[in-house]
Amino acid sequence: MMIPACRLADLPRGEAFRLDVDPPVSVFHTDDGEVFAIDDTCTHQDASLADGWLEGCEVECPLHASTFDLRTGAVDSPPAKLPVRTHEVFVEDGMVYVRLSTAAPNLPPCVSARLAGGPA
Amino acid sequence: MRTVAVVGASLAGLSAARSLRKQGYDGRLVVIGDETHRPYDRPPLSKEFLSGALGETDLALETEDEDLGAQWMLGARAVGLDRAERALALTDGRRVRADGIVLATGAAARTLPGSEGLAGVHTLRTLDDARALRDELAGGGRLVVIGGGFIGAEVASTARALGLDVTVVEAAPTPLAGPLGRAMGAVVSGLHTDHGVRLLCGVGVKGLSGERRVDAVLLEDGRSLPADLVVVGVGASPCVDWLQGSGVTLDNGVKCGADGRTSLAGVVAVGDCANWYDPRAGAHRRVEHWTGARERPDAAVATLLAGGAVEPGVPRPPYFWSDQYGVKIQFAGHAAEADSVTVEAGAADDRDVLAVYRRAGHAVAVLGMNQPRLFTRWRKQLGAPL
Numbered sequence: 001m002m003i004p005a006c007r008l009a010d011l012p013r014g015e016a017f018r019l020d021v022d023p024p025v026s027v028f029h030t031d032d033g034e035v036f037a038i039d040d041t042c043t044h045q046d047a048s049l050a051d052g053w054l055e056g057c058e059v060e061c062p063l064h065a066s067t068f069d070l071r072t073g074a075v076d077s078p079p080a081k082l083p084v085r086t087h088e089v090f091v092e093d094g095m096v097y098v099r100l101s102t103a104a105p106n107l108p109p110c111v112s113a114r115l116a117g118g119p120a
Numbered sequence: 121m122r123t124v125a126v127v128g129a130s131l132a133g134l135s136a137a138r139s140l141r142k143q144g145y146d147g148r149l150v151v152i153g154d155e156t157h158r159p160y161d162r163p164p165l166s167k168e169f170l171s172g173a174l175g176e177t178d179l180a181l182e183t184e185d186e187d188l189g190a191q192w193m194l195g196a197r198a199v200g201l202d203r204a205e206r207a208l209a210l211t212d213g214r215r216v217r218a219d220g221i222v223l224a225t226g227a228a229a230r231t232l233p234g235s236e237g238l239a240g241v242h243t244l245r246t247l248d249d250a251r252a253l254r255d256e257l258a259g260g261g262r263l264v265v266i267g268g269g270f271i272g273a274e275v276a277s278t279a280r281a282l283g284l285d286v287t288v289v290e291a292a293p294t295p296l297a298g299p300l301g302r303a304m305g306a307v308v309s310g311l312h313t314d315h316g317v318r319l320l321c322g323v324g325v326k327g328l329s330g331e332r333r334v335d336a337v338l339l340e341d342g343r344s345l346p347a348d349l350v351v352v353g354v355g356a357s358p359c360v361d362w363l364q365g366s367g368v369t370l371d372n373g374v375k376c377g378a379d380g381r382t383s384l385a386g387v388v389a390v391g392d393c394a395n396w397y398d399p400r401a402g403a404h405r406r407v408e409h410w411t412g413a414r415e416r417p418d419a420a421v422a423t424l425l426a427g428g429a430v431e432p433g434v435p436r437p438p439y440f441w442s443d444q445y446g447v448k449i450q451f452a453g454h455a456a457e458a459d460s461v462t463v464e465a466g467a468a469d470d471r472d473v474l475a476v477y478r479r480a481g482h483a484v485a486v487l488g489m490n491q492p493r494l495f496t497r498w499r500k501q502l503g504a505p506l
Contacts, residue, residue, distance in 0.1 A: 053500055062492035062493065063492060078181045
């Protein structure tokens with residue numbers, strides 16, 4: 001599914017925009033001017049990566065120390081063990097569009113339980 | 121270098137083993153751990169694991185397909201380091217000769233004198249500790265937590281959510297004043313009373329009463345607190361006694377340079393047992409934080425592999441987190457350096473706070489309660505080059 005996310009002009013370098021889909025997706029504008037989209041929820045615990053520490057092509061979870069590669073979704077170190085999904089991004093007429101991945105997301109245990117309708 | 125031995129199989133030890141392989145070391149790698157478990161994550165032991173929300177498999181630090189090509193010697197504690205032979209002696213009689221050694225033996229929970237052998241009294245450090253405590257919490261009743269630090273506070277929070285009647289006893293007038301300063305220590309520890317947990321401050325513990333099982337905690341002011349269960353959370357001591365006489369200089373743990381080097385060539389130390397030199401502070405600091413155990417092995421391994429010929433980087437300011445009563449608490453920097461603390465966002469009374477600690481106008485530390493976004497921004501500023 002393709003979704004218009006935000007205007008590139010409204011997303012300064014070094015900032016992130018959270019797309020309110022389920023599960024949420026974040027669009028990052030790196031200091032080098034590249035734009036990436038990954039799942040917003042850290043695979044370890046319920047935390048928004050859009051709130052994290054962006055450095056180069058990596059974002060560090062705002063709560064703990066795991067960092068994810070925006071290009072591949074790979075996680076480099078604990079406590080997270082699983083990658084986040086990456087989503088295709090393209091910019092047209094100043095608008096950022098995201099094509100959502102059809103792969104299954106890797107959500108932390110508490111979030112998966114909530115989405116499944118179980119106890120949080 | 122043909123053999124590197126990592127002594128300690130927790131986060132710091134595993135991070136060192138990973139760093140060795142990542143930095144190109146392809147020789148023999150031995151990881152020695154005194155527990156029988158593969159490396160596991162400790163933060164959930166006082167929270168999600170203790171409450172039953174996470175199980176043991178969730179705690180594993182290694183990923184499913186990970187293979188470090190290491191020889192694991194688990195259930196064996198190192199008891200001696202022979203500098204002439206460059207050999208480690210283990211409790212099971214084995215000896216491991218190694219060209220390079222990473223010391224990552226951690227710290228052990230302090231206990232209360234006289235509490236040995238008394239049922240119902242717990243410390244919380246290891247997976248086995250957490251299993252035992254979890255099983256007892258399931259029985260409910262009255263819990264007294266001795267020590268209002270982070271471990272004590274997290275256990276109190278978890279136990280309260282499980283429905284226990286909880287009292288926290290803290291010897292200092294304000295809990296958490298060391299790590300957070302008095303003002304913010306009071307704000308964070310106010311979470312206890314917000315949630316119906318009794319907090320008794322400024323009173324020491326004289327001892328415990330009970331025959332085979334604890335039945336009360338005796339306070340120095342003469343009061344007696346009835347207890348079905350007691351958790352002692354009064355800090356930890358570095359596990360370095362086994363290094364006495366080895367030539368490794370000890371001073372509040374293993375004394376290290378800013379790159380993890382010890383007084384012996386070819387030996388570095390990381391994690392809770394290591395007292396690293398902090399160039400920002402101009403002093404040695406033994407920091408018992410998860411993030412230090414995760415990050416510092418990279419530098420120590422670089423030092424080990426380069427024979428000490430690397431320039432130590434400036435570490436990021438220390439960072440830790442805690443979850444209590446559903447509130448995410450985050451802290452970075454050094455509170456003790458500050459001459460002022462101001463609440464920049466949220467309100468202390470609402471336990472929704474972003475507080476900045478400054479010295480002569482410069483931010484030296486930041487505290488967040490349920491403020492991850494702002495906290496990250498401030499933390500990044502603290503870590504910016506001076």
